[in-house]
Amino acid sequence: MSAGSEGGPALADTGITGEHIVAPTEAADDVLRVEHVSKRFGPVTALRDINLHLRKGEVLGLLGDNGAGKSTLMKIICGFVKPDEGQMVLKGEPYEPRSVDQARSLGIDTVYQDLALIDELSVFHNMFLRLEKIKSPLPFLANHVMRKEAREALDDIGVNIPRLNVPVARLSGGQRQAIAVARTVHSEADILLLDEPLAAMGAKEGALILDLIARLKAEGQVSMIMVLHNYVHVLTACDRVNLIQDGVITLDKPTSETSVEELTEIVVDEYRRARQAARAGR
Numbered sequence: 001m002s003a004g005s006e007g008g009p010a011l012a013d014t015g016i017t018g019e020h021i022v023a024p025t026e027a028a029d030d031v032l033r034v035e036h037v038s039k040r041f042g043p044v045t046a047l048r049d050i051n052l053h054l055r056k057g058e059v060l061g062l063l064g065d066n067g068a069g070k071s072t073l074m075k076i077i078c079g080f081v082k083p084d085e086g087q088m089v090l091k092g093e094p095y096e097p098r099s100v101d102q103a104r105s106l107g108i109d110t111v112y113q114d115l116a117l118i119d120e121l122s123v124f125h126n127m128f129l130r131l132e133k134i135k136s137p138l139p140f141l142a143n144h145v146m147r148k149e150a151r152e153a154l155d156d157i158g159v160n161i162p163r164l165n166v167p168v169a170r171l172s173g174g175q176r177q178a179i180a181v182a183r184t185v186h187s188e189a190d191i192l193l194l195d196e197p198l199a200a201m202g203a204k205e206g207a208l209i210l211d212l213i214a215r216l217k218a219e220g221q222v223s224m225i226m227v228l229h230n231y232v233h234v235l236t237a238c239d240r241v242n243l244i245q246d247g248v249i250t251l252d253k254p255t256s257e258t259s260v261e262e263l264t265e266i267v268v269d270e271y272r273r274a275r276q277a278a279r280a281g282r
């Protein structure tokens with residue numbers, strides 16, 4: 001059972017496994033709340049009891065081991081995967097997205113870990129993927145307009161992609177990632193979900209994306225959930241950090257109140273427990 005009554009502590013002991021599960025928390029300026037969300041894939045329980053909230057203008061960092069359920073959670077929020085249980089609240093309204101398109105129409109846009117660019121299409125066509133129909137009926141959407149806007153969006157980030165009419169299959173991982181991020185950031189969305197946006201990037205490209213995120217944060221209009229692996233990135237880019245372990249959130253702290261040391265310690269501990277469990281199961 002997840003403990004934690006209203007107004008109770010953010011960390012609640014389950015008493016069963018000795019682990020901590022973050023109970024539903026909230027703030028007056030929340031744009032999104034996720035409550036008691038669970039998801040199974042056949043025999044695999046990806047998410048058990050997820051509670052999180054996102055405040056307006058906030059950058060929330062989501063950390064966790066491989067397989068912890070981070071991408072599944074992002075996909076539930078963006079309408080790609082349906083949860084088995086639980087509910088969500090978006091800008092004060094009950095939120096049950098039927099599709100990614102519906103989520104997008106409500107202001108949520110996503111950079112997926114598994115990118116979702118179309119290899120055969122050009123850079124600029126990828127940047128306008130799914131947006132064509134919003135702008136105007138396709139025949140009126142001139143290529144040169146798309147190319148110009150794509151160029152502006154990429155220049156804005158500072159990522160160097162010399163030719164926008166080449167198929168994205170020919171680009172490096174970092175360039176592809178930059179396109180996915182630029183596309184999302186230039187959408188009308190006010191909630192961005194970024195699943196490992198720096199994964200395929202070198203330090204220089206990664207720094208450009210982190211700068212872009214800092215700029216968006218300074219503007220204060222967009223709220224973000226970002227899956228990151230590098231603790232230094234988390235502590236510099238995010239306002240708050242949530243740690244997901246085994247399909248539950250076990251830590252919820254402002255980044256100003258945690259440190260690389262604390263986050264490392266928690267994960268070292270997780271490996272210690274995993275090793276013990278593996279031994280016990282032998």
Ligand SMILES: Nc1ncnc2c1ncn2[C@@H]1O[C@H](COP(=O)(O)OP(=O)(O)O)[C@@H](O)[C@H]1O
Nearest residue numbers: 041044046064065066067068069070071072073
């Ligand atoms: N579509 C799916 N079908 C079956 N299992 C899945 C599917 N998506 C995720 N899983 C499983 O759910 C668990 C969580 O995966 P995921 O959310 O991708 O973790 P993370 O992003 O934290 O690495 C993993 O065990 C993964 O294999």
Ligand SMILES: [Mg+2]
Nearest residue numbers: 070071072113
């Ligand atoms: Mg993932």
